[in-house]
Amino acid sequence: MSGNNEIITACRGCHGGCMHILTVSDGRVTGVRPDPDGPLNRGRACIKGMTVIEQMYHPDRLLYPLRRTGPRGGGSWGRISWDEAYGLIAEKTRGLTDAHGPECIALTTGTGRHHMSQFFRFGNVLGTPNVTSSGAIVCLAPRVTAGQYTAGVFAGVDYYGDARPAGILVWGANPAISGADGELQWFVKDAARAGTHLIVVDPRPTELAQMAECWLRIRPGTDGALALCILGILLGEGLYDRGFAENHTVGLDALRQRCMAYPPGRVAGITGIPEAEIRRAAHLIASVKPLSLEWGCAHEHSPNAFQTCRAIFMIPALTGNWDVPGGFVASMQIAPTANPLFDRLDHSAATKVMCGDYPWMKGAAGPKLWAHPYDIFEAMQSGKPYRIRGLFSHANNSLLSMPGAKHVRRGLAALEFFVYMDFFMTPTAEYADIVLPAAMWPEIDSLFCMPEFGERALLTMQKAVQTGECKSDEEFFMELCRRMGLDYGAENQSEILDEQLAEMGRSYPRYRGIDFEKMKELHYIAPERRYRRYETEGFQTPSGKFELYCASLESIGIDPLPYWDETALRSPSAMPTKAYPLSMTTGGRIQPYFISNGRQIRSLRKTAPFPLVTLHPDTAAAHGIAEGDWVWIETPAGRITQKASLQPGMDPSVVNCEMGWWYPEAGPPGYGWDESNANILTDGKPPYDPVMGSYALRGLCCRIEKNENCRIEERYYATYGKGLGP
Numbered sequence: 001m002s003g004n005n006e007i008i009t010a011c012r013g014c015h016g017g018c019m020h021i022l023t024v025s026d027g028r029v030t031g032v033r034p035d036p037d038g039p040l041n042r043g044r045a046c047i048k049g050m051t052v053i054e055q056m057y058h059p060d061r062l063l064y065p066l067r068r069t070g071p072r073g074g075g076s077w078g079r080i081s082w083d084e085a086y087g088l089i090a091e092k093t094r095g096l097t098d099a100h101g102p103e104c105i106a107l108t109t110g111t112g113r114h115h116m117s118q119f120f121r122f123g124n125v126l127g128t129p130n131v132t133s134s135g136a137i138v139c140l141a142p143r144v145t146a147g148q149y150t151a152g153v154f155a156g157v158d159y160y161g162d163a164r165p166a167g168i169l170v171w172g173a174n175p176a177i178s179g180a181d182g183e184l185q186w187f188v189k190d191a192a193r194a195g196t197h198l199i200v201v202d203p204r205p206t207e208l209a210q211m212a213e214c215w216l217r218i219r220p221g222t223d224g225a226l227a228l229c230i231l232g233i234l235l236g237e238g239l240y241d242r243g244f245a246e247n248h249t250v251g252l253d254a255l256r257q258r259c260m261a262y263p264p265g266r267v268a269g270i271t272g273i274p275e276a277e278i279r280r281a282a283h284l285i286a287s288v289k290p291l292s293l294e295w296g297c298a299h300e301h302s303p304n305a306f307q308t309c310r311a312i313f314m315i316p317a318l319t320g321n322w323d324v325p326g327g328f329v330a331s332m333q334i335a336p337t338a339n340p341l342f343d344r345l346d347h348s349a350a351t352k353v354m355c356g357d358y359p360w361m362k363g364a365a366g367p368k369l370w371a372h373p374y375d376i377f378e379a380m381q382s383g384k385p386y387r388i389r390g391l392f393s394h395a396n397n398s399l400l401s402m403p404g405a406k407h408v409r410r411g412l413a414a415l416e417f418f419v420y421m422d423f424f425m426t427p428t429a430e431y432a433d434i435v436l437p438a439a440m441w442p443e444i445d446s447l448f449c450m451p452e453f454g455e456r457a458l459l460t461m462q463k464a465v466q467t468g469e470c471k472s473d474e475e476f477f478m479e480l481c482r483r484m485g486l487d488y489g490a491e492n493q494s495e496i497l498d499e500q501l502a503e504m505g506r507s508y509p510r511y512r513g514i515d516f517e518k519m520k521e522l523h524y525i526a527p528e529r530r531y532r533r534y535e536t537e538g539f540q541t542p543s544g545k546f547e548l549y550c551a552s553l554e555s556i557g558i559d560p561l562p563y564w565d566e567t568a569l570r571s572p573s574a575m576p577t578k579a580y581p582l583s584m585t586t587g588g589r590i591q592p593y594f595i596s597n598g599r600q601i602r603s604l605r606k607t608a609p610f611p612l613v614t615l616h617p618d619t620a621a622a623h624g625i626a627e628g629d630w631v632w633i634e635t636p637a638g639r640i641t642q643k644a645s646l647q648p649g650m651d652p653s654v655v656n657c658e659m660g661w662w663y664p665e666a667g668p669p670g671y672g673w674d675e676s677n678a679n680i681l682t683d684g685k686p687p688y689d690p691v692m693g694s695y696a697l698r699g700l701c702c703r704i705e706k707n708e709n710c711r712i713e714e715r716y717y718a719t720y721g722k723g724l725g726p
């Protein structure tokens with residue numbers, strides 16, 4: 001790879017989807033600019049994508065494998081070769097699986113990244129069912145599963161179809177920043193500027209909430225009640241599409257009956273939204289056509305995740321917007337992901353998955369199994385129901401993103417063997433035995449297709465350069481399996497990508513014969529959208545209809561109609577009390593960082609150097625807190641500090657903490673993992689969602705107090721120099 005050339009590839013600085021043109025000189029990326037032909041970004045990019053050179057060649061980037069040389073968590077490391085790393089990992093893993101069974105090894109990952117389905121393949125080939133994630137049950141899976149049970153398919157906004165969306169219901173999402181998949185931020189802003197009506201359900205006055213025709217300032221954790229109330233108004237006042245409801249749904253009367261338990265008067269009390277505002281929103285939803293839904297993870301971070309998602313999913317459909325131009329359109333399902341080889345996991349191993357009794361985790365919706373993150377970290381400590389002794393962590397800074405950070409830390413400290421792969425050393429990496437250097441997006445061959453925007457394009461990610469000894473996670477899985485004598489089912493990555501493309505050719509004959517080499521020339525594929533497929537093909541559900549009442553849920557002991565369970569908000573971690581009088585929510589994505597990434601990248605950090613806790617000025621004043629003061633936020637689980645950002649639009653009883661904060665400048669050991677980390681405030685304990693196992697990261701209770709002696713800013717400026725302030 002020498003000389004000068006340009007390579008077009010998909011960015012995965014977030015979930016991904018923008019296409020960029022990389023200039024490569026002598027094996028290094030020297031330039032990056034957004035590709036005007038990128039179907040999802042059309043020449044646009046964000047700061048995370050445009051700083052990729054700084055990220056790739058950052059002096060702290062992991063460039064070769066490391067072996068821990070001191071005590072676990074102590075921060076001392078020595079360089080080893082890949083050959084030694086594979087040898088050590090194979091030997092130790094084999095030793096543990098021979099002695100205790102493959103299920104004593106757990107795998108963790110985070111949000112959906114390029115390697116997700118091969119991460120599963122790795123687990124299945126190793127023979128462990130204990131595969132878990134800090135995302136999944138609290139991120140996208142409840143939405144997708146709700147879509148599958150209800151309509152047989154997931155759906156998204158038809159931004160650039162045959163008609164423009166006239167309205168978008170933005171629910172528990174802040175897509176102008178979060179994307180939620182990066183490039184969607186352009187779509188939603190384009191739509192808002194072009195006059196699309198916005199109806200926003202969010203406790204914070206986000207940019208979109210402020211532009212909205214109707215902003216419902218919801219009390220965290222109460223989304224399900226609001227969704228059922230809106231459905232009740234639509235059904236009660238006849239504000240729904242009768243043709244669609246009568247011909248293409250099942251359970252209309254049963255749903256109408258169910259919604260009667262959520263009258264606007266009662267729901268106003270639950271959600272804190274005035275009754276008249278709820279009615280106005282429902283009327284707007286019914287009158288604006290085509291209307292679509294842009295929803296996020298907020299209501300998935302809750303023990304009511306699944307049924308709330310079901311209820312919200314029904315709103316655009318019942319109002320006549322299902323699969324119409326500019327509406328809420330069914331996913332195109334262009335290309336499948338890499339085959340996860342679920343058939344490799346033998347039945348007796350599968351029954352040992354640590355997932356409690358949650359049907360989705362046990363594979364009720366398909367062959368996929370998930371372990372519950374809380375149970376996995378518990379089993380590392382207590383050995384119950386059996387001990388987790390080894391861990392492979394790929395793209396998961398568990399101490400920051402898993403619920404109950406202290407519990408996670410105790411689990412990591414008790415491991416016998418821990419392999420961690422990332423771009424940088426992180427607080428979680430410190431607990432590892434072996435740390436491996438992961439490739440970034442310009443260093444990887446892969447295919448990209450995300451469901452949120454209806455899977456409207458398949459994009460090529462192609463390896464432009466090799467940096468240090470970094471490898472993709474997929475290369476690691478494949479080679480380790482080879483060394484362990486396990487059949488990974490493919491010799492190299494292009495074989496797997498070619499298989500995915502061959503599968504695409506079977507469902508889209510137009511694309512038959514396209515292999516990965518060809519995709520590198522094409523850069524992307526975007527099939528023409530077909531609308532209203534349900535009219536001729538029905539829905540891919542057991543009844544062939546859109547299932548308001550879902551008999552397959554009933555058959556696994558789950559309520560076939562959506563409901564909202566108030567008791568979740570009465571748990572000790574959620575119910576405001578005298579000791580913890582405020583309602584707290586976490587998250588609220590910010591532009592420069594993807595979850596816990598990027599705090600060491602100076603161009604990013606200087607745009608948002610410190611974590612912000614957002615609160616109403618009166619709430620701040622009552623605690624002697626002024627704008628920019630450091631604040632202690634405390635829950636029954638622990639306390640952290642963040643900097644006050646006063647927002648008059650907030651409900652005075654609600655505060656919002658940013659998530660993902662650690663401080664690379666604090667150095668080892670610890671890197672300030674517990675100073676501002678929102679998951680010190682969560683405990684990850686039940687109540688859980690009865691279908692998905694989802695836990696509360698929002699809708700918790702807390703108290704606040706001014707932090708008089710915070711040294712975080714001082715340390716930051718001492719490390720990075722003056723002039724990097726906000």
Ligand SMILES: Nc1nc2c(c(=O)[nH]1)N[C@H]1C(S)=C(S)[C@@H](COP(=O)(O)OP(=O)(O)OC[C@H]3O[C@@H](n4cnc5c(=O)[nH]c(N)nc54)[C@H](O)[C@@H]3O)O[C@H]1N2
Nearest residue numbers: 172173174178204220221296297298585587588589594595
């Ligand atoms: N720049 C950037 N982009 C990202 C990410 C990132 O870290 N940075 N993360 C990616 C990931 S993993 C995901 S899942 C998506 C998430 O994207 P989003 O779903 O947009 O997630 P957040 O911004 O955390 O939360 C969305 C909104 O929920 C509001 N909220 C808080 N509690 C509640 C509640 O109880 N109910 C309702 N209705 N709203 C509530 C918050 O105020 C916030 O404005 O973004 C992805 N994109």
Ligand SMILES: Nc1nc2c(c(=O)[nH]1)N[C@H]1C(S)=C(S)[C@@H](COP(=O)(O)OP(=O)(O)OC[C@H]3O[C@@H](n4cnc5c(=O)[nH]c(N)nc54)[C@H](O)[C@@H]3O)O[C@H]1N2
Nearest residue numbers: 110111135139395396397401421422438586587595596659
């Ligand atoms: N309190 C609270 N907790 C939350 C959330 C919240 O809103 N509030 N959001 C939740 C949600 S929606 C999600 S999806 C999860 C996300 O959680 P995660 O996806 O686990 O996010 P991170 O903790 O940032 O860990 C990702 C790590 O992977 C590294 N990485 C990135 N790409 C790669 C790669 O290709 N290979 C490898 N090996 N490493 C890579 C990054 O450098 C980073 O250190 O967090 C959840 N946790």
Ligand code: SF4
Nearest residue numbers: 011013018046049182
């Ligand atoms: S939005 Fe995401 S895909 Fe687009 S440039 Fe930013 S990081 Fe890359």
Ligand SMILES: [Mo]
Nearest residue numbers: 111135139297
């Ligand atoms: Mo997520």
